[in-house]
Amino acid sequence: MLQRSMEYRVLGRNGPRVSAICLGTMTFGQQNSEAEAHEQLDFALAQGINFIDTAEMYPVPARAETSGATERFVGSWLARQARERIVLATKVAGPARSLGWIRGGPLALDRANIREAVEGSLRRLRTDYIDLYQLHWPERNQPMFGQWQYEPDKERECTSIRAQLEALAELVDEGKVRYVGLSNEHPWGVMEFVRLAALHGLPRVVSTQNAYSLLNRVFEYGLAEVCHRESVGLLAYSPLAFGHLTGKYLADPQAPGRLSLFEQFGQRYGKPNVVPAARAYAELAAERGLTPAQLALVFTYRRPCVASTIIGATTMAQLKENLSAWDVPLDAELVSAIDAIHLRYTNPAP
Template sequence: MEYRVLGEGGPKVSAVCLGTMTFGQQNSEAEAHSQLDCALERGINFIDTAEMYAVPPRAETYGATETIVGNWLVRQARERIVLATKVAGPARSLDWIRGGPPALDRENIRAAVEGSLRRLKTDYIDLYQLHWPERNQPMFGQWQYDPAKERACTPIRAQLDALAELVAEGKVRHVGLSNEHPWGVMQFVRLAEEHGLTRVVSTQNAYNLLNRVFEYGLAEVCHREHVGLLAYSPLAFGHLSGKYLDNPGAPGRLTAFENFGQRYAKPGVRPAVEAYAALARRRGLSLTRLALGFVYHRGCVASTIIGATSLAQLEENLAAWDARPDEELLAEIDDIHLRCGNPAP
């Protein structure tokens, strides 16, 4: 396993991170702890969760994932684990989270941190992330910025002030973003530098063979400003395992939960998956190994967040670390990308 430093002075994390959003929904606590044990044994020191989880978000499972992770964490040497979690922002109908939440202001950020610390049974969070921006911007499959939807929101400077307080108090060690766009990352970096506030070390964004939008603007920003990409959904909600090609009703989140994964319910997804699957067959690879190998070893990726609903699936995903694509394979991948583009931005 490789280990990489996030951003400027951020934590040293494994190049593969274990995502936990299935814990408490598709995975029992015992199953979740088995996954965590397996990941730790395989050299993964980086665990990502969120106050909103399990997914899909429901009032009944709010905070369940953090609680499950916390029950495991108390049995570990805390200093060995880089623990990341996130504060839910407004702009989604999650009324059971702090009444909306109405804002990513100081009051809500502090309340969210205290709740996460309690559920995670720890005194500090290694990486605390804003789960999505409060301001108007396209996210989760939306692909157009609409100025007509502008609304009042907490200034980024005020969000940074709140995060800096938590760092000063020792409750948070590093801060990051999630589902951000180039303008947002630049604002967080610029304002932190201008006012001597805590600098973001990462942004967690979707990145996979069906969605390489990160490369179009954020890649340059993150490279020049030393902000690491935490790539989530490397298998595009299971599409890039190939299981839905022959069986659209195959077991998975997309079939288990109604109206889930709308980002991938677009006409260009299947042709692109078919093209990548054909390439994988020609190369003697599973589509999973092709897709994960691409993201794992991409120069713009600091760490890849993988998730699983079984130990067998987790082992398969970890084994894909050895599937480093050669230059010829990368050229073939790019040829498909130029034909199919980003069907699931």
Template sequence: MEYRTLGDDALQVSAICMGTMTFGEQNDEAQAHALLDRAWEAGVNFYDTAEMYPVPARAETYGATERILGTWLKRKPRDRVILATKAAGPARSLNWIRGGPSGFDERNLREAIEGSLRRLQTDYVDLYQLHWPDRNQPMFGDWRFDPDKERPTVPILAQLEALAKLVEEGKIRYVGVSNEHSWGVMQFVRLAEEHGLPRIVSIQNAYHLMNRTFEYGLEEVCFRERVGLLAYSPLAFGLLSGKYLADPQAEGRLTRFANFGQRYAKPNVQPAVEAYAQLARELGVSPGPSHSNDMHFLKIFRKVVHVQ
């Protein structure tokens, strides 16, 4: 397994991070533990979750993913596991999470991390991420900024000050963002440097062959500011595995949960998937990762952690 550094001298993480957001919905605890064990045996030391998981998010399963990961974590040497989780932000009608997150103020972030620590059965997380921005911005399939959607927001400086207190208390080691844009990353970096606050070491955004928005501005920002990319959804909800081409009703999130994959219900998606699958056939490899073509697959998609 190859390992990378997030930040200047921060976390040493495996180039592949184990995502967990199906645990507690599509995968029960026994299945989840088996998957986690397989990743561990392959040299993966980096595990990512979130307080709102599993997905689709609903009150009945809220927190199940962190609880499942926590029971597995108890069997592992904590100092060898790089554990990441995320705080849910405002404006997504998640009323069962802390009464509906109103923003990334100190009260919300403290309540969020303390709940995560209880479920994970640990006294700290290595990387704490803001799951999506507090402010209005396009995300989760939207691409255009709409100023008419402006709303009251917690200033980024106040968010960093709240995170700094949690770092000082030892509840988190490093901080990161997710589903962010260039403006947000630059603000987090600038304000941290100006005020001596924790500097973000990572950004977790979607990145795959049908979503390369990271390359349009964010790539340069993250390179120059030394912020690592944690690329999520590298197979586009399984579309790039090719399985839905062979069987449009194949088992998966897109067929199990109505309306869950709306971000991929766009005219050019199907032709793009077909073209990619054809390219894979011409190269004599599987569209998705397998034991026989892992290295080729990684060259196509890039590694999960993109750092300087």
């Protein structure tokens, strides 16, 4: 299907070699059956995608009844693959969200919790190692998932970053984890993980998985420089802004999708300028003979700060459209038009 050859990039200074597109799996077990999940995985692999991302808390929205289903679906597929062909990423859930069905809390990102989380993921994924193990979000107080400002009065006790790295180092030494990464991090956090790893001879993070799209370019303000200078790859998630950048919610605010199916989901997309910005990008796409999704994805695919873009779909048609954007050219005129809209509606969904 792809006309342009898939590109592969090394995460970090000497991390895994991953495809520039990563298949996200958070719908598996909620909106997608096991058979549908396997169909997506087979198709992605055939298109040159070697990078699969999941998490112990998936599918979303997180619920006790479905927790771990995504990893089980990926694991039943992985069991019939040549393991060395796949770069498999998963994540440990931290205590900053109320997920009481995961390890009783979890209470912390300490050694006991990280180790228990890894062992559970290995069982569900039917593998003896994880290529990239990520901290799903920081344990410390910091703005997250649509919050837009740091609030010092909400400081709380938390596991030190050094202790988190020491716990991860044990798993690397044991061969259960090959590389470590972050998710939903901020500049201070990335720098502190890098600094302490160098100071104490601990594993160096190779990536951070953060939201990045036409509606959310906050990464470019501080993290882009940090990650460039420190060789930490951006794994860009939500490039379609939970469907807003497909244009479907412009025609019908209740169109089928996670935002309409699940209340209180995707809080960052409820802000005032999201719809006007999405409409402006959709109009630009139409002018260039593209679908809104193709415009949104080619932007993310071609950004120099992005190591790999995580795409997800609930149907094969959506997955094929997402992959078709890989062949779309991004010229200077289109970049200028995108930037003009960005300056008019700057980061409406931070």
